[in-house]
Each structure stands twice: as structure tokens, then as C-alpha cells.
Amino acid sequence: MSGLIAIDWGTSNLRASLLNAHARVVEARSAPGGVMKVKDGLYAPALLGLCGDWIDQGMGALIASGMIGSRQGWKEAPYLHCPAGLAEAASQLTRVQVKPGVDLSIVPGLTCIGADGEHDVMRGEETQLWGAALPPGSCCVLPGTHSKWAWIGSGGAVESFATYMTGELYGLLTQHGILGRLMRFGESHTESFEAGVRLGLDHHANATHVIFSARTAGLMGRISAEGLPDYLSGILLGVEIGSARSATRTLGGSAAAGLTKGVFLLGDDDLCARYATALRLAGLSSTRVDDGATTRGQWLVAQQAGLVRHAS
């Protein structure tokens, strides 16, 4: 088996990529079979349904990363403690049987202790970060439901990281909360977004107060109903960036120095563009890391574990 069947199995989606012996993606498929959607632990049938033909034809070893390794997933893959790189991940893969004679190796998630003394966790993003092969001392932001700020150590290991609940808060506040009641969705409003970012940056230390401005600015007619979704999005991004920047400065040392060089952005196109704007308003430059980091990271872990060998 010279190729790799690389599975990105998150909360909402299941994605499978077939890589050849040169680590090139030759085919990709996806299904809405995320961890939260698979019932009664029927993970093997879900996977076989998506790419059973690849497995039957022996196209490659199987590796997965993401929430599939969480307690709510197929089997809990114990967290690796930071700093953690490819070698640590390869030596701690969790195996589950897909069918007799075929195992799937699940990449462990990471945990670290933050500056606040509390644990933080990630599952899936560590593999993206390894695949992105970022320089030591750099900082990478992975926007999303739970946005991650990661600091890279020697050899591309993840040194430490911090989670911001930005995406989830935006969803909750707009879909289920009072702020959504004044909003009209669907249009993009750059000016409102930028006004929100500035407000959030300046008042990140007063976050649970400043988000209420997304109501009062509507009530007072300062931001239109169409502009309010982007205004709130801007406030939340500003709060995240202002908080992360300030927490990093408090840490000092290489983390603070890393931030002045700018950050890498890894993730969805639209979200990364949004973050790039917000980071610019915070005086931070950003560099977009190209896509495909997940499958590259999965390949590298599989290679390190001896599951695949790059064709010479």
C-alpha cells in the first residue's frame, strides 16, 4: 500500500482524500457524516459508505484527524501534551478496526496549559499546523467556530495555543439571542465590519459589555439592520485579536516577538480574508497559508509512523 486514505473527520463533516505515493491528492470526497451526525457509534459503516471502494482496492493505509478522536467520537485518542510534533503524534496513534484486517489510525489531539493555568485543547488543527510546516517562533491563527492561536516551536512542533470561542459566540448571539432580532442577514458591509473591529480591539477588556453595542447601534440608527451582522462579527474578531495580542505581550519573550513579525492565517477563504482585515486594523500583518495543510499533515504523520513511504 503505497498511498494514503486521509480522513478529516470533524463535528459536522466527513472528508476523505486519496493520496498517491507522491503525497498528491488524486481524489477527494465528502459527506455530511460528522461526529455529531453519526448515530449509535456506526462510524465504520459511515466511512465504508464514503470510500469503501478505495479500502477494498487497497489504495492505501488509513489515517484520520479531528473530532473523530474525541470522547464523543469513534474512540478517544488521548491528548498529547505540548510541545508536540510529528514524532510524538506518530508514536501515539489510536487504532480502530474498520473491517477485519483494516485499521484506521487516529491522530491524537493536543493539550497545553495556558498562561491562565487552565488546560486548552485542539483536535484536527494540530495536523493542519504540522502540514503547514511553519517556521519556529511564528504564530498561526486558525479562524473558525473555536478559533485557535498557535505558537510554533522548533521542528514545527506546536509549542502552545489558545482557543477563542468567536465563531460559536457569533452563531449563538445571532441565531438565538436578542442581538439577532434587529439584524437583516445576507449583505456584506465592510464599513460596519471595520467599525466593529475597531471597537472590539479598543475594548476587548470589556467584552461582555461591548457586544451589547450591536444592539444599541441598531436601536440608535447608527448601524443599519443590514450592517449589524458584520458589525457584531467585527466586534468579536476585534475582541479576539485585542485579547490575544494583549495576552501575548504579557507572556513576553519569543511569543511576543513572534507576533510583531505578523501571523500566519490557516483556514477557510472567507474567514481568513475577514481576519486579515481585522489583523491589519490591529497593526498586525498576516500571511495566508495555502490550502491542503490537513492532508499534508496527515501524510507526514503517516510517513513518520511508517504507514506510508514517499515514492523515491
Next chain:
Amino acid sequence: MSGLIAIDWGTSNLRASLLNAHARVVEARSAPGGVMKVKDGLYAPALLGLCGDWIDQGMGALIASGMIGSRQGWKEAPYLHCPAGLAEAASQLTRVQVKPGVDLSIVPGLTCIGADGEHDVMRGEETQLWGAALPPGSCCVLPGTHSKWAWIGSGGAVESFATYMTGELYGLLTQHGILGRLMRFGESHTESFEAGVRLGLDHHANATHVIFSARTAGLMGRISAEGLPDYLSGILLGVEIGSARSATRTLGGSAAAGLTKGVFLLGDDDLCARYATALRLAGLSSTRVDDGATTRGQWLVAQQAGLVRHAS
């Protein structure tokens, strides 16, 4: 008409109190007919259904405060700008007809410009604050879905205030978000609550990160599933108090001086007890203001407007 029919009409509930000529509550009734529950603008029938007999018997003039005066309510009662006291409120009542010959006077809400240059708003709390008759220079916290920190000026006027979305965030995060998934509700866990408060106070400037600890502390087994609801509640209260204290210190002057004397707490028993604990952990003393502030405030506004006259 020597008495007063005092209506506290909020988002979820409709409460009516009958006050005699000595400003004493002689009867109180409530119904789940809050502003969000009344359909098709049928406010008059809702009110008549609750206390039509008092009205028919001419027991008193009618006054209302709360969300009934919002844009989503019966009729928008334009906001008064801070500082605002009884005299300003009495001169700007909004009248609606309950039935021919019977009007209801709606007390205006308040608006102020915060230190961040953004508007803030309240509806209902201003009347409670006037009823509580707090000393000039004091600070009063009104816990709730949208917790308010109000500073009192001369003559008991509301000088300025700030809203914290603490209660709404707790509801959204536990009922609709990922944090709720690890929680078991129903028990009170003082130790977890206090641990959350300390964390929130210390890291209020990193709020959208620190709330994620209510997930990781569960995943890592540091806080039990039964303790997690109070842990999150503690974090959010800590974030609110830490943020408000820090914002007040930045303001300096009388507001900062007022805070060192401690704060008044006005609202629901359980919530006030919770806030008193959290304030104590923040090194702030608190004094509970007794109940009945809403009807007292409504009486005082009605008296100032000449709608009632206190029996001699």
C-alpha cells in the same frame, strides 16, 4: 383616583400592583404576557385581562415601566438622556389608550454614552433605581439577562450606566452551545462557582478565551459535570465584575471612588446572593437593596407627574 395601578411589563412577564393612597401595595398579580408573548399588538386586552376589574372600579391611575415602551412594545417611549431623574421622567411620559377614557402612562427608558463612545440603553431598571433612592455617588448593580452597572448622581438621578450581557450569554452557551454538552444541571456547586469567579476576575481581559475553560475543565476532569454550570456562571460573573471594575478605574474620579465604598445590589434574591459572593471575591463589599423598588419608583414618577397624590 387616589391609588395607582403600577405595571411592570417586561420581555417575559406582565406584573400589576395595586397601590393605595399611602403608596402601599394592597394586591399584586402577574401573567406570562410579556412583550414578546403578546401577539398582533393586543396589549390592551392583555392588560384588561389581568386587572380590568381594578380599572373598571377606578382604583387608580395607570403607569407602566419596562420593555412595553420599547420599539417592540405597545408604543415606543423615547429614551431620556442621562443624567435623568424623576422630574425628567415625569415630563416625558408616553400615553396609550387602554379603553375610552383610560390612559396608561409609559415611563421612558434611559440612554447614555459610555466611556467607549457607544450608546447604552435601559428600560425598567431606571424606575427601580429611582425607587431605591440610592445616595449620590453610589454604584448599583442590577443582575439579570442584561446586567446593569449604574452610577447615581445628585437627587438620585441616574448619572450613567453600562450593560453586561452576562445572563443572556449564560443561557445561550448552556442551552444552545457546546459548553452545555458536558454539563449536568440541577445541583448548586459553590466551590466550582468560586473557582470560576476567580478565573473570570483574573482574566476578564481575555473573556472569549477564558469561557472555553468551562469545556476543558470538564474534559480534563477538573470540574465535575454537576459543577460545570456554576463554574461557567462564575467565570461570566467574574468577567463582568473584573471588566466593570477595570473600566471604572479607567474613568477615575467619583465613579472609581464610589466603587471603593462598595456597590448596591438590586434584583432577584438568588442572583443577588450569587453576585454578592462574586463581588466579595473581587474585594468589593455589597449591600442588598430591598424589594419593591419598581413599584416605589413608579409611584414616585406618577406623583411627580401629578397622576397621584400621597394621602396626608
